[in-house]
Amino acid sequence: MDIIQIKDISKSYGPDFALTDISLNIQRGKVFSLLGPNGAGKTTLVKLMLNLMHTDSGSIEINGLNVNDKNSRMGVAFIPEKFSFFPFYTARGVLEFFGKMKGIEGVELTAQVNSALEELQISDLANRKLSKMSKGQMQRVGLASILIGNNDLIVLDEPFSGLDPIGIRDLKEIIKKLKEQGKTMFINSHILLEMEQICDEIAILNKGKLLFAGSVASVLEKEKSLDDFFYRTVNEGRAQ
């Protein structure tokens, strides 16, 4: 079954449509990326999926449940583009908070937190407060939180922004490992080269309209790169 089912959704902010008649299904266990230029509607779609806003029309289901049902978000982890949390929390404190919210405690919580800190190479920052961290370090704390608990669906908004080249490589490895564990990833991004390397499926959005949905493999059969395909698709969409 598809883990995300988006049916004919539209969303406007006042008179302006941010999304128009979008239908999209995401298969379980795939790495999916929603690509689009600035203002395309990517964040709006994520907010609708997480029920942070409501659609004007159409419906979204996660795990077969309408997103109005809070149970649809069980096992869903979300990291916004700029991760932030109470500045007086340490990295360990943040991860313990996320774990406790998921009902994980004691030795199991300590083991998961230590493993997440190691995976993101921030064990040395475990006891540092967020207020004393760089942007990239804070982003790594946010990304470590997706490893806490048994998340089925991981939604990442521009996860590569703010990461240095080592961070980008580490994150790609983490995404690969999570895919091997059968997790589904929904990634909003502008960084086409990274997406070409790690994604199974993409959709291209521009000005609130869905211009393409399909596999990266099918794109690369016909095009030199995802980059070329993206620019051509967006430009043809603009011309219409």
Ligand SMILES: Nc1ncnc2c1ncn2[C@@H]1O[C@H](COP(=O)(O)OP(=O)(O)OP(=O)(O)O)[C@@H](O)[C@H]1O
């Ligand atoms: N709160 C808001 N009020 C009014 N218009 C908004 C609001 N949020 C977004 N928009 C508009 O909706 C459209 C889609 O915005 P959205 O943030 O979803 O795009 P995006 O693809 O995530 O862009 P970016 O890549 O720049 O983050 C844009 O035209 C934007 O100006």
